[in-house]
Amino acid sequence: MNISDVDQSLRDRIENLRREIHYHNYRYHVLDSPLISDYEFDQLMLELRQIEEEHPDWITTDSPTQRAGSVPSEKFIKVRHPAPILSLGNAFDADGVRAWFDRILKLDERVIQADFVVEPKIDGLTVVLHYRNGIFVQGATRGDGEIGEDITANLRTIRALPLRIPISVDGPMPPSYLVVRGEAFITPADFEALNRQLEERGEKTYQNPRNTAAGALRQLDPTLTATRPLTLLTYDVVDGDGSLSESHTETLGMLRALGFPVIDEEHCDSLDDAIQAYNRLVERRDQLPFEADGVVIKINDLGLGENLGVVGKDPRGAIAFKFPAREVTTTLMGIGVNVGRTGVLTPYAILEPVEIGGVIVRQATLHNFDYIADKDIRIGDRVAVKRAGDVIPYVIGPLTTARTGQEREFIPPEVCPACEQPVEHLEGEVAWYCVNSACPAQLIRNLEHFVSRGAMDIVGLGIRIVEQLVDSGFIKDVADLYSLKHEDLLGLEGFAEKKADNLLQSIELSKNQSLPRLVNALGIRGVGEVGAGDLARTFSDLDMLSDASYDELQTVEGIGPNIAQAIVDWFDRPANKAVLEKLRAAGVWPRMMSSELEAEGPKPLDGMTFVVTGTLADFTREGVKDFIETHGGKVTDSVSKKTSYLVLGENPGSKYEKARSLGVMVIDEEGLRSLVISN
Numbered sequence: 001m002n003i004s005d006v007d008q009s010l011r012d013r014i015e016n017l018r019r020e021i022h023y024h025n026y027r028y029h030v031l032d033s034p035l036i037s038d039y040e041f042d043q044l045m046l047e048l049r050q051i052e053e054e055h056p057d058w059i060t061t062d063s064p065t066q067r068a069g070s071v072p073s074e075k076f077i078k079v080r081h082p083a084p085i086l087s088l089g090n091a092f093d094a095d096g097v098r099a100w101f102d103r104i105l106k107l108d109e110r111v112i113q114a115d116f117v118v119e120p121k122i123d124g125l126t127v128v129l130h131y132r133n134g135i136f137v138q139g140a141t142r143g144d145g146e147i148g149e150d151i152t153a154n155l156r157t158i159r160a161l162p163l164r165i166p167i168s169v170d171g172p173m174p175p176s177y178l179v180v181r182g183e184a185f186i187t188p189a190d191f192e193a194l195n196r197q198l199e200e201r202g203e204k205t206y207q208n209p210r211n212t213a214a215g216a217l218r219q220l221d222p223t224l225t226a227t228r229p230l231t232l233l234t235y236d237v238v239d240g241d242g243s244l245s246e247s248h249t250e251t252l253g254m255l256r257a258l259g260f261p262v263i264d265e266e267h268c269d270s271l272d273d274a275i276q277a278y279n280r281l282v283e284r285r286d287q288l289p290f291e292a293d294g295v296v297i298k299i300n301d302l303g304l305g306e307n308l309g310v311v312g313k314d315p316r317g318a319i320a321f322k323f324p325a326r327e328v329t330t331t332l333m334g335i336g337v338n339v340g341r342t343g344v345l346t347p348y349a350i351l352e353p354v355e356i357g358g359v360i361v362r363q364a365t366l367h368n369f370d371y372i373a374d375k376d377i378r379i380g381d382r383v384a385v386k387r388a389g390d391v392i393p394y395v396i397g398p399l400t401t402a403r404t405g406q407e408r409e410f411i412p413p414e415v416c417p418a419c420e421q422p423v424e425h426l427e428g429e430v431a432w433y434c435v436n437s438a439c440p441a442q443l444i445r446n447l448e449h450f451v452s453r454g455a456m457d458i459v460g461l462g463i464r465i466v467e468q469l470v471d472s473g474f475i476k477d478v479a480d481l482y483s484l485k486h487e488d489l490l491g492l493e494g495f496a497e498k499k500a501d502n503l504l505q506s507i508e509l510s511k512n513q514s515l516p517r518l519v520n521a522l523g524i525r526g527v528g529e530v531g532a533g534d535l536a537r538t539f540s541d542l543d544m545l546s547d548a549s550y551d552e553l554q555t556v557e558g559i560g561p562n563i564a565q566a567i568v569d570w571f572d573r574p575a576n577k578a579v580l581e582k583l584r585a586a587g588v589w590p591r592m593m594s595s596e597l598e599a600e601g602p603k604p605l606d607g608m609t610f611v612v613t614g615t616l617a618d619f620t621r622e623g624v625k626d627f628i629e630t631h632g633g634k635v636t637d638s639v640s641k642k643t644s645y646l647v648l649g650e651n652p653g654s655k656y657e658k659a660r661s662l663g664v665m666v667i668d669e670e671g672l673r674s675l676v677i678s679n
């Protein structure tokens with residue numbers, strides 16, 4: 001082989017790698033049905049990166065390696081859209097929708113026979129995606145509908161966005177020029193997870209998924225966008241060459257076949273059916289994987305829709321039928337302060353109870369003290385409150401025009417509301433902390449975490465008993481659990497011989513838990529299950545971990561300067577040193593075995609994927625996820641053919657029907673437990 005042959009075979013390899021990676025990425029992020037493991041995927045990426053490093057001139061903008069984020073830009077360049085990016089007229093009830101129908105019927109009598117498509121109206125950000133010869137070349141914001149801003153580099157970081165189409169070798173060829181419209185957003189579940197992570201690190205949490213998505217899309221530095229869980233659904237073709245579709249369903253079919261993530265639509269033969277479809281979606285609103293503020297009813301025949309024209313910026317051929325608002329105003333009666341496990345103080349609003357979308361809301365999050373000051377929220381204010389999907393209700397802001405002068409400014413506490421010790425502010429963080437490790441509020445949270453499933457897994461020790469133990473003074477730190485006596489428990493309300501025996505037995509059993517679990521259980525800020533496992537594999541017992549220096553800790557993958565400092569500080573605190581000595585004395589001192597250092601043994605749920613729907617009796621959403629993951633399984637949001645089991649609770653959502661139609665096995669929580677025991 002001469003040099004050019006070698007080059008050619010490498011070029012073929014690089015092309016194959018890119019094609020495979022794009023396809024597997026699509027299976028994972030668009031179809032939710034991966035064909036290979038994360039490890040195998042990473043190996044493909046690694047090989048591609050290596051070849052590209054050796055041949056930087058071969059890198060193309062559509063290479064999967066180019067998603068991670070390129071160099072920051074100074075500002076966004078303006079882009080003129082190829083056709084106006086129109087908005088939608090609104091209807092707030094079925095009469096409003098019928099009035100729309102009557103109006104357009106007067107303009108074109110063919111409307112009487114029209115069929116419709118009903119889609120959820122996603123509360124995200126409109127994006128306009130340009131493809132030339134199947135390559136994603138430009139992406140823009142909506143802007144004023146005529147001119148938007150070029151956010152191509154940011155959009156490339158969204159895994160669900162195809163960098164080239166068709167995504168599979170057997171897909172249809174795309175038109176040489178195609179402009180697609182979609183909505184970028186962050187799912188409520190990803191949003192809550194992001195906020196939990198930020199809170200753990202003492203950083204500012206975000207207000208709501210939409211703001212967070214908007215901020216991420218308008219980041220000048222795409223590497224920051226890449227760290228935000230943005231995703232995408234498309235629903236329209238704005239422009240293109242060649243023969244485009246005649247109906248909206250055909251457009252969606254084409255987008256799907258090309259490999260785009262496409263919104264779930266419902267085809268309806270009549271307006272009445274469309275209104276029924278709306279009613280069904282209102283019911284399922286909380287189960288949608290995005291926040292929707294209504295549905296869009298669209299005339300399916302694109303020619304007919306076009307002929308109806310536009311009023312202002314709203315096409316007559318479609319209408320937004322809004323869901324009942326989940327934003328209300330109420331009075332802020334007070335501001336409470338919670339103390340979290342890591343001592344973070346979080347303010348919350350105490351509201352005059354108000355109904356939002358069928359749920360009575362009494363409390364709402366106020367994020368952090370800066371938020372209250374920035375928004376000038378005062379006690380006694382009328383405030384706007386929003387409850388959206390699974391996102392915790394939050395205060396949007398005050399209605400300053402409704403002020404009477406009686407409102408009071410809120411002054412953040414200088415001492416912890418639970419233990420009255422002075423609170424501290426860490427350099428560079430927004431959060432205030434109570435650093436007293438004997439603080440009862442923290443102790444309760446700490447104990448709750450210590451005994452939880454991913455940690456020491458002490459069965460039968462729920463929050464009520466944790467509170468009883470702290471209130472009665474038997475427990476002053478987590479290690480005191482191991483010196484609890486039978487007679488201590490008998491003195492507590494609700495405890496008889498048997499219950500006390502069982503609990504003491506569970507506590508005894510937990511002495512055998514592994515080092516990763518104990519490290520996780522200690523509740524060091526920023527150290528969760530994964531970090532605890534990594535630390536335990538490097539420092540094989542608590543003596544070694546407590547002796548590790550700030551620099552040594554940072555040699556562990558995933559442990560950055562902030563977490564390293566938090567670990568050093570934790571082991572330096574005299575109260576924590578005392579806890580460790582008590583644990584050692586009680587025999588709670590696991591060491592990593594050399595076999596464990598290699599890899600953990602097989603777990604009963606290894607290789608299985610679970611989806612959970614409905615309310616479970618004994619588990620919270622987080623709890624069941626913990627349980628499944630601790631035993632080696634994976635939890636995903638949507639049912640696909642790859643789902644091993646659907647775990648069914650009370651009032652299940654549409655996932656149940658989907659599981660049945662795909663032949664996925666359905667079990668209840670007993671069934672889930674038995675998988676762990678019998679395997």
Ligand code: IVH
Pocket residue numbers: 086087088119120121122123124125126182183235236263296315318320
């Ligand atoms: S159709 C001419 N369909 O809602 C086409 N819009 O005011 C008009 N939106 O910002 C849009 N989900 O980005 C359409 N399934 C959907 C949508 C949707 C969300 C957004 C759209 C626009 C707003 C309409």
